[in-house]
Amino acid sequence: MVATAAIQPAEAQAYDAIVIGAGFSGLYQLHKLRDELGLRVRVLDKAGGIGGTWYWNRYPGARCDSESYYYCYSFNKEIEQEWEWSERYPEHSEIRRYFDFVADRLDLRRDVQLSTEVTSARFDGARNLWLIETDAGERFEARFLVTAVGCLSTANVPKLPGLETFKGQWYHTGAWPLEGVDLAGKRVGQIGTGSTGIQAAPVLAEQAAHLTVFQRTANYSIPARNRPMTAEEIREIRASYPEIWRKARSGPNGHPFDIPTRSALSVSDAEREAIFEKAWEGGGLRFRASFNDILTNPAANDAASDFLRRKIREVVKDPEVAERLTPRDHGFATKRPPIDTAYFETFNRPNVLLVDLKAEPIVEATERGIRTSKREYELDVVVFATGFDALTGPLLALNIHGENGLPLSTAWAEGPRTYLGLQTPGFPNLFTITGPGSPSVLTNMPIAIEQHVDWITDCIRHMRQEGLERIEAKPDATESWGAHVNEAANATLLPMASSSWYLGANVPGKPRVFMPYAGGLARYAGICSEVARDGYRGFALR
Numbered sequence: 008m009v010a011t012a013a014i015q016p017a018e019a020q021a022y023d024a025i026v027i028g029a030g031f032s033g034l035y036q037l038h039k040l041r042d043e044l045g046l047r048v049r050v051l052d053k054a055g056g057i058g059g060t061w062y063w064n065r066y067p068g069a070r071c072d073s074e075s076y077y078y079c080y081s082f083n084k085e086i087e088q089e090w091e092w093s094e095r096y097p098e099h100s101e102i103r104r105y106f107d108f109v110a111d112r113l114d115l116r117r118d119v120q121l122s123t124e125v126t127s128a129r130f131d132g133a134r135n136l137w138l139i140e141t142d143a144g145e146r147f148e149a150r151f152l153v154t155a156v157g158c159l160s161t162a163n164v165p166k167l168p169g170l171e172t173f174k175g176q177w178y179h180t181g182a183w184p185l186e187g188v189d190l191a192g193k194r195v196g197q198i199g200t201g202s203t204g205i206q207a208a209p210v211l212a213e214q215a216a217h218l219t220v221f222q223r224t225a226n227y228s229i230p231a232r233n234r235p236m237t238a239e240e241i242r243e244i245r246a247s248y249p250e251i252w253r254k255a256r257s258g259p260n261g262h263p264f265d266i267p268t269r270s271a272l273s274v275s276d277a278e279r280e281a282i283f284e285k286a287w288e289g290g291g292l293r294f295r296a297s298f299n300d301i302l303t304n305p306a307a308n309d310a311a312s313d314f315l316r317r318k319i320r321e322v323v324k325d326p327e328v329a330e331r332l333t334p335r336d337h338g339f340a341t342k343r344p345p346i347d348t349a350y351f352e353t354f355n356r357p358n359v360l361l362v363d364l365k366a367e368p369i370v371e372a373t374e375r376g377i378r379t380s381k382r383e384y385e386l387d388v389v390v391f392a393t394g395f396d397a398l399t400g401p402l403l404a405l406n407i408h409g410e411n412g413l414p415l416s417t418a419w420a421e422g423p424r425t426y427l428g429l430q431t432p433g434f435p436n437l438f439t440i441t442g443p444g445s446p447s448v449l450t451n452m453p454i455a456i457e458q459h460v461d462w463i464t465d466c467i468r469h470m471r472q473e474g475l476e477r478i479e480a481k482p483d484a485t486e487s488w489g490a491h492v493n494e495a496a497n498a499t500l501l502p503m504a505s506s507s508w509y510l511g512a513n514v515p516g517k518p519r520v521f522m523p524y525a526g527g528l529a530r531y532a533g534i535c536s537e538v539a540r541d542g543y544r545g546f547a548l549r
């Protein structure tokens with residue numbers, strides 16, 4: 008008789024910490040835990056390269072909306088002084104080169120395991136360890152699990168009936184083929200006019216024979232005014248970094264802008280117009296900082312929105328097209344404000360057509376293209392610029408189970424519940440970098456990421472010094488934090504944009520909860536520091 012041995016699961020590899028994600032957060036977290044605390048750390052990422060969101064977002068026109076000189080790490084003087092950005096806003100490939108530079112400089116690659124998707128993570132309460140499994144059947148165990156999966160990394164591809172019958176190609180912008188897509192001579196249909204669609208449309212229109220833009224919600228946009236950096240600017244920026252980082256950390260959004268103390272209503276109409284005009288000419292997200300109350304005072308917001316609507320009419324030659332491109336259902340910046348390079352100008356091109364989905368909703372995809380309630384549009388390529396299952400999507404995709412097998416999807420059935428966006432009750436030793444309930448997507452991300460990684464590192468250092476094995480958010484602290492997150496959102500106009508992804512409104516069936524913390528990054532960082540100083544108030548440690 009031949010004994011058949013049962014297939015044994017792979018033996019678990021032991022680490023102090025497993026970090027999921029190799030973008031800004033994961034790489035910095037690796038550096039801090041490994042090089043400062045001396046921990047054994049493994050970073051796992053399903054991508055074939057480092058860079059997180061910038062590994063995946065390679066669609067035509069993809070670049071960052073934060074300016075390059077502060078869309079980067081601030082923790083390392085040498086990196087800060089040696090790296091040189093070529094343009095005001097970094098293009099996706101340049102950001103990947105920056106990651107390569109950082110990874111080589113800090114010797115990070117040897118602890119980063121790529122092309123490895125985490126399929127589950129389970130907490131073993133008896134041993135206070137996380138057990139992590141991957142798509143290759145590997146198993147890891149670690150005291151700490153840190154998710155560094157980004158906030159906008161789970162593609163939202165609408166369930167379009169008939170898509171499987173479409174004979175052309177379709178792509179989501181957030182999973183753009185590495186080798187690129189040759190659009191020459193093609194009829195392209197782009198669905199979505201958020202930040203991504205607004206960046207992509209002008210470039211798609213140049214590359215393709217014809218572009219049809221399917222717009223559900225008209226959007227505001229500020230010209231980016233991208234340009235090469237001059238040697239003089241680079242010198243000045245390098246010399247001013249201490250001040251740049253001080254401003255970025257002391258402001259509400261992690262941008263090093265001077266926020267004026269004036270209200271949009273405290274100046275005459277002519278002065279207000281001149282200030283908006285100057286900000287428009289300067290370009291970029293700074294427009295939002297023209298006055299201090301654009302996001303809190305409806306009349307101030309109306310003034311900004313009205314200015315931007317007039318700009319659309321000035322740029323777009325066909326008045327009917329201009330009207331369809333004009334947002335009327337939400338105020339400026341209540342949804343994430345895009346910035347652009349010749350977006351509205353694109354609709355003056357003879358090879359671009361705007362389809363207003365409010366007037367003719369999409370019914371289905373067909374073999375030849377897309378059919379709306381009015382007609383069929385023949386297309387060779389469909390580009391879904393339809394955004395992401397933001398903030399919670401990437402975390403829920405990890406199949407995380409906490410104490411007693413509690414699924415994260417159950418704990419968050421009514422929307423995310425976190426303490427400080429860092430932890431969820433029932434999930435000890437799990438830290439979420441820029442998780443829901445933290446300022447995250449309302450900020451210039453690297454600054455928010457560094458604040459979180461520093462806090463998590465200090466917390467783990469503290470636990471090791473004190474011989475503690477477990478930290479868990481308390482339910483009552485979580486409830487009060489949730490109430491404070493709501494209160495902070497309701498003090499702004501942000502919850503008023505009913506179709507916003509900040510609220511989860513872009514994903515059918517997702518609970519409507521305002522997810523990021525709108526109370527400002529500086530205030531938030533102060534709260535986190537206080538909590539730590541107060542013996543990690545609101546957390547149970549043992």
Ligand code: NA7
Nearest residue numbers: 165199200201202203204223224343392393394506508513
């Ligand atoms: P966004 O900002 O969520 O934009 C997605 C766009 O796609 C938006 O115009 C949506 O219209 C549209 N959309 C989504 N689903 C559909 C369906 N089913 N049919 C038609 N149109 C649809 O994502 P982005 O990628 O542009 O930007 C995300 C962030 O990435 C950005 O804010 C930066 O932080 C970086 P809607 O407005 O929901 O009516």
